[in-house]
Amino acid sequence: MKPIHDEKFSTIERVQREFKEAGYVCSRQIATTVYLAYHLCKPVLVEGPAGVGKTELAKTAASFLDVPLIRLQCYEGLDESKALYEWKYGKQLLYTQLLRDKLDQIIKGENGLDGSIRKLHQYDDIFFSMDFLEPRPLLKAIQEKKGAVLLVDEVDKSDDEFEAFLLEVLSDFQVSIPEVGTIAAVTKPFVFLTSNNTRELSEALKRRCLHLYIPFPDQKLEREIVRIRVPDISEKLETQLVAFIHEVRKLDIRKVPSISESIDWARVLMILHVNQLNVDLIQDTLNTFVKFEEDVRLVKEQLRSMAEKAIQASHT
Amino acid sequence: MDSVLGNFILALRGSGIRVSVSESIDAMHVTDLIGYGDREMLKVALSATLAKTLAEKEIFNATFDRFFSTDVPFDHACDLEGATEERGDEEIPLIGRMILSGNMAGLAVAMSQAALSVDITGIQFFTQKGIYVRRLMQQMGFDELNDFIRTLRRGGDEEEARLANILEQGREDLSDRVRNFVERQYDLYAGSAAEGMIESYLKNARLTNIEQHHYQQIRIIIRKMVKNLRDLHTRRKKGAKRGQLDFKKTMRSNISYQGLPFDTRWKMKKIDRPKVMVICDVSRSVSTIVRFFLLILYSLNELIEKIDTFIFCSNLVDAGSVFEKYDLEEALVRLQTGTGLDIWMGRTDYGQSLRDFWEGWAGSLTRKTTVIILGDARNNFGDPEVGTLKKMQERCKRLIWLNPETPSLWGSGDSEMKRYLPFCHIARECNTLNHLEKVMHSLL
Numbered sequence: 112m113k114p115i116h117d118e119k120f121s122t123i124e125r126v127q128r129e130f131k132e133a134g135y136v137c138s139r140q141i142a143t144t145v146y147l148a149y150h151l152c153k154p155v156l157v158e159g160p161a162g163v164g165k166t167e168l169a170k171t172a173a174s175f176l177d178v179p180l181i182r183l184q185c186y187e188g189l190d191e192s193k194a195l196y197e198w199k200y201g202k203q204l205l206y207t208q209l210l211r212d213k214l215d216q217i218i219k220g221e222n223g224l225d226g227s228i229r230k231l232h233q234y235d236d237i238f239f240s241m242d243f244l245e246p247r248p249l250l251k252a253i254q255e256k257k258g259a260v261l262l263v264d265e266v267d268k269s270d271d272e273f274e275a276f277l278l279e280v281l282s283d284f285q286v287s288i289p290e291v292g293t294i295a296a297v298t299k300p301f302v303f304l305t306s307n308n309t310r311e312l313s314e315a316l317k318r319r320c321l322h323l324y325i326p327f328p329d330q331k332l333e334r335e336i337v338r339i340r341v342p343d344i345s346e347k348l349e350t351q352l353v354a355f356i357h358e359v360r361k362l363d364i365r366k367v368p369s370i371s372e373s374i375d376w377a378r379v380l381m382i383l384h385v386n387q388l389n390v391d392l393i394q395d396t397l398n399t400f401v402k403f404e405e406d407v408r409l410v411k412e413q414l415r416s417m418a419e420k421a422i423q424a425s426h427t
Numbered sequence: 428m429d430s431v432l433g434n435f436i437l438a439l440r441g442s443g444i445r446v447s448v449s450e451s452i453d454a455m456h457v458t459d460l461i462g463y464g465d466r467e468m469l470k471v472a473l474s475a476t477l478a479k480t481l482a483e484k485e486i487f488n489a490t491f492d493r494f495f496s497t498d499v500p501f502d503h504a505c506d507l508e509g510a511t512e513e514r515g516d517e518e519i520p521l522i523g524r525m526i527l528s529g530n531m532a533g534l535a536v537a538m539s540q541a542a543l544s545v546d547i548t549g550i551q552f553f554t555q556k557g558i559y560v561r562r563l564m565q566q567m568g569f570d571e572l573n574d575f576i577r578t579l580r581r582g583g584d585e586e587e588a589r590l591a592n593i594l595e596q597g598r599e600d601l602s603d604r605v606r607n608f609v610e611r612q613y614d615l616y617a618g619s620a621a622e623g624m625i626e627s628y629l630k631n632a633r634l635t636n637i638e639q640h641h642y643q644q645i646r647i648i649i650r651k652m653v654k655n656l657r658d659l660h661t662r663r664k665k666g667a668k669r670g671q672l673d674f675k676k677t678m679r680s681n682i683s684y685q686g687l688p689f690d691t692r693w694k695m696k697k698i699d700r701p702k703v704m705v706i707c708d709v710s711r712s713v714s715t716i717v718r719f720f721l722l723i724l725y726s727l728n729e730l731i732e733k734i735d736t737f738i739f740c741s742n743l744v745d746a747g748s749v750f751e752k753y754d755l756e757e758a759l760v761r762l763q764t765g766t767g768l769d770i771w772m773g774r775t776d777y778g779q780s781l782r783d784f785w786e787g788w789a790g791s792l793t794r795k796t797t798v799i800i801l802g803d804a805r806n807n808f809g810d811p812e813v814g815t816l817k818k819m820q821e822r823c824k825r826l827i828w829l830n831p832e833t834p835s836l837w838g839s840g841d842s843e844m845k846r847y848l849p850f851c852h853i854a855r856e857c858n859t860l861n862h863l864e865k866v867m868h869s870l871l
Contacts, residue, residue, distance in 0.1 A: 123468070143461075143468055144475045151456050158481070200682045318447050322479040 116176055116258075120149045126175075135164070135171035136336045144323040145172065154281050154302035156266075156317065159325035161307060162369020164336075166264060168325075169303035173260035176301065181255075182262045183248040185269035191276060195286060197245045203238050239290035249280055250294070258298035266316075267306040274316055282319055328370065330357055336370060341377040347425045351388045352377055354424035356400065358417040364409055368400035376400050387425070390418045430543060432458055435494050436477070437548055438615040442490045444483050450476060466495065494615060520571040526597030534601065538608060541566035547612045559609045564602060572598055645860070646722060646755070652864050653726040702795050703727070703734045704823075706784060708802030709763060710740045710775035716831045716858060720801045721759050723863060725750055735791070738762055739780035741773040745788075775805060777843065778812035785815050792822040799827045801857075804837070804844040811843040813850065820850045829857035829866060 120126060127142035137145075145168075148155045157165045173180035183194055207214075217234070218227045246254060252261040266274065280286060281302060285295040304320060306312060328336065333353045337344065344352075352373065360367045368376075376399045385392060393414060401407050410417075436451050446454075453476040461472050470491050478487035525533040545562040564570075572594065579591040676692035684690070705724055709717050724736050728750040738746045746768065749758050765772050792798070798819060804811075820826045828851040830837065830844060838845035848854055855866055 139467070140471045140475075143471045147457055147460065147472055147475060150460055151453060153453070156479070198683060203683075204685075314445070317479040318449055320479075321453075321475045323475055324481055324484060 116149070119176065120146055122146075129175055130171055131339070133171045133174050134339055135167060136332060136339055137168070138328070138332060141168065141323065141325065144321055148321050149301065151321070152299055154304055154320045155323055156304045156306065156312070156320035157323045157325060158306050158308055160327065160367070160369065162371045163325045163327060164370055165303075165305040165325060166262065169260055169262040169305075172301060172303065176258070176260065178257055178259050178301075179255060180260045180262060181248050181252045181300070182264060184264045185266050185273070187268060187270060189269050189273050193247055194249050194273070194276075195247050195280075196250045196288060197247065198239070199243045199245050203243050206238065206243075236290075241291065244288070244291070250286055252300040252302075253280075253284060253286055253294060253296040255300065256297050259300045261300040261302045263302065263304045265307060266304045267309045267312060271313070274313055278315055278319065281316075327360060327367075330354065333357075333370065333373065337373060337377050340374045341381060343381055344377055345386055347387050348380060348385060349377070350425040351421045352380070355388065355393065355417060355421035358420055359401070359410060362409060362413070364401070364406040365403045366401075366406065372400035388418065388422060390415055393418055429455075429458070431463075434548060434615075435473075435491075438490055438494050439477060439487065441616050442486050444478060444486055444490075446477055490615070493611065518575075520568050520575050522568050522601070523572050523575055523594055523597075526594060526601065534604075537567050538563070538605065542608070542612070547609070548616050550609070550613050550616055553613065556606075556609055556613055559612075560602075560606050563605050563609065567601075567605075569598070569602070645719065648860060649719075649722055649726050652860070653723070702793070703797050703799065704737070704788070704791070705734065705799045705801065706737045706739065706743070706780070707746075708740070708775065708777075708800075709738045709765070709770075710772070712775060712805050713801075713803050713831055714763070717763065717801075718759060719860075719863075721762050722755075725755055725758060735788070737784065737788075738765075738768070738770065739777075739783070740765070741771040741776045741779060742769075743780040743783035743787075744768045744770045774807045774809075776809050777802070777804065777806045778810040778815075781812045781815040781819070785818065789819075789822070792819065794822075794824055796823040797825045797827065798823045799829065800851075801829050803830055803832050803842065804828075804847055805841050806843045808841050811846055813843075813846050816847055816850045820852070825852045826850065827852065827866065828854040829863075830854065831858045832856065833858075 119129065123139070123142050123146045126146050127137060127139065130137050130142065130145075144155060147153075157168060159165055169182075170180055214231075217230055221227045221230055244250075248261070252259045263277065266277070269277075283295075284299045285293055287293040304316075327333075330353050333356070334349055337349050337353060341349075356368055356373045356376070376396065379396055379399050380388075380392075383392075383396075394411070397407060397410060401410050432451075432454060436446050436454065439446050454473055457472045457476050458469070461468055463469060470488070473491070474484055474487050478484045519527070522534065522537060524530075525537070541563045544566055545559065547559055547563070550556070550559055576591045576594050576598070579587045579594075671694040673692045673694045677688055677690070678686070680690050680692055681688055705727075707717070707720050707724060709721075713720075724746075727734055728736060728747070736746045736750060737743050746762055749761050749768065752758075753761060761767060816826075828844075828847060832842070832844075833856050836842065837848070844854070853866075855862065857863055857866060
């Protein structure tokens with residue numbers, strides 16, 4: 112990344128402020144880690160429960176730096192040819208067919224096999240050049256002249272082999288393609304890796320990254336997030352909503368509502384032109400943030416008391 | 428690298444966070460960038476570079492707070508003008524002067540320098556505290572200070588006596604500080620060493636001999652052990668299915684060779700995590716060791732997904748629900764006494780228990796199942812039902828018998844171990860944590 116964006120990363124406060132302007136309210140911890148990651152040229156490994164804005168962080172970073180976001184979604188079975196590069200076989204075949212006449216002309220003068228091959232050798236790199244290379248996310252990120260934000264999403268879903276391969280790319284930011292040579296990054300991309308902790312990542316990968324754990328935010332921060340994402344919301348509703356969501360998170364349910372779900376709920380309530388919460392309303396819109404049948408039942412059991420607490424919250 | 432950061436990393440390692448060299452280099456860059464000015468920011472920044480899991484972050488925060496704890500400043504800047512004026516500065520030893528002028532920062536620096544020169548990071552045992560306190564004091568010049576106070580007293584002058592009093596008070600105060608300082612350093616650096624020693628002792632001690640107060644520690648050791656095992660083994664491994672061509676993959680990888688099968692790909696199969704069924708004797712004959720068995724079972728239950736646990740005495744019951752419902756202490760008591768379970772705590776009956784197992788759960792025994800039996804095979808001369816064990820062995824992948832008795836006692840008295848032996852894939856003596864660990868390894 113360096114040194115194009117040095118100015119944007121001059122202080123931690125600035126990072127925090129500009130992220131907020133881009134619509135991402137980040138705690139000091141997040142801002143500090145992003146700041147450090149830029150200055151140390153290190154990838155950031157972001158962990159935390161689903162829906163706390165791990166992916167969003169990378170997207171915001173891209174818009175903050177005004178560089179493209181290149182996303183690599185990991186899954187079991189992801190391999191080099193889908194992550195790094197692939198030869199355009201079809202194009203190669205098509206071109207050899209089309210250029211058959213030309214090739215004949217080139218070889219024409221020569222009689223022996225030896226001579227023909229020697230002559231062809233002068234041209235052979237044509238079919239294995241950058242024109243016939245299909246860059247996949249990792250290579251694309253390295254090739255971006257002005258840098259890019261590379262988001263390796265859900266890296267814990269990939270296989271061990273891929274994780275090992277990723278190490279090489281992340282530590283040197285270069286890729287070697289046997290036919291072409293080594294391509295090194297002109298500007299190192301800013302890398303975010305996200306993980307949901309479905310399995311332990313290897314020590315080696317963790318060592319190379321800065322580690323950021325994003326927990327569920329406290330009420331104050333979450334209110335701020337909701338306000339930024341849903342600007343029309345009244346202060347009263349926003350306080351009640353966040354308080355209620357926090358009450359739900361305290362319950363022992365299968366899937367706790369995430370930030371993105373609080374935002375969704377806020378949007379739903381805006382569409383319904385609601386100014387403050389009440390029990391019936393919560394009951395009707397419960398399914399925007401509670402997604403399992405058992406959870407719904409559990410929440411409904413305690414709905415009344417939780418709703419009261421939430422409504423009280425706006426009075427204090 | 429500056430020594431503060433170095434010592435901090437040492438302290439982190441002491442508390443169980445693995446910090447690699449490259450990470451310490453990162454931490455150094457971080458302190459260069461951020462500086463030591465803002466405590467919270469430094470904490471966040473170092474936490475991002477040094478602690479890489481949620482659990483580690485907790486340890487990190489605790490260690491950080493302990494390491495960078497601040498002292499209350501000295502309050503000895505008393506009215507001393509009269510006393511010091513007529514004396515040349517050279518006469519009073521350096522720390523004496525610092526005490527008199529209330530130079531708190533100077534004293535702190537002197538203390539850290541002294542700590543550096545006596546290499547306090549080497550402290551390992553609590554018995555060494557006294558020595559280190561003494562060495563630190565010596566290094567800081569307490570001896571000179573004492574001499575000076577003595578000469579002052581000998582003079583008999585009133586002004587001088589007053590000065591001596593103030594210096595003495597300051598000295599007491601400072602020595603308290605030194606003691607506290609050493610105490611803290613001991614906490615930081617010695618924790619791991621002492622822990623390591625106790626741990627290795629506990630691992631090798633016979634479980635029957637371990638006293639109750641080590642119990643908490645055993646619990647932690649077992650958790651660590653099980654966690655290690657899990658980290659090693661939860662990843663699904665791949666193995667080649669020998670000789671089977673993976674047609675799709677081969678086609679794809681050979682497009683570049685015009686479809687000639689030049690680069691062949693073979694079918695792989697994923698080897699699944701083991702499925703484990705544990706049967707545990709909770710009768711009185713093994714009561715001393717059963718706590719540990721149960722402890723291990725409990726930890727395994729938390730960490731491994733596919734595990735079924737059974738306990739038996741006169742008959743056999745499924746104990747999985749107890750593990751799920753109650754916390755550790757409660758579960759252990761419930762299992763040992765059989766509260767809330769349909770178990771009869773009479774004479775141990777291996778025959779009946781094996782029969783119960785066969786009748787109730789034989790269906791879930793498959794070629795992937797590993798069965799572990801924990802017990803001493805002392806059957807009170809009843810029918811051992813060797814045939815049932817044989818049937819079980821035939822159906823499962825592996826049958827492991829862990830016996831708390833040493834092999835020389837197997838088969839003696841009412842022990843039926845010798846008769847069960849032919850139908851166990853593995854039978855081992857198991858009465859220390861190390862034994863257990865080895866068995867768990869071979870299991871996974």
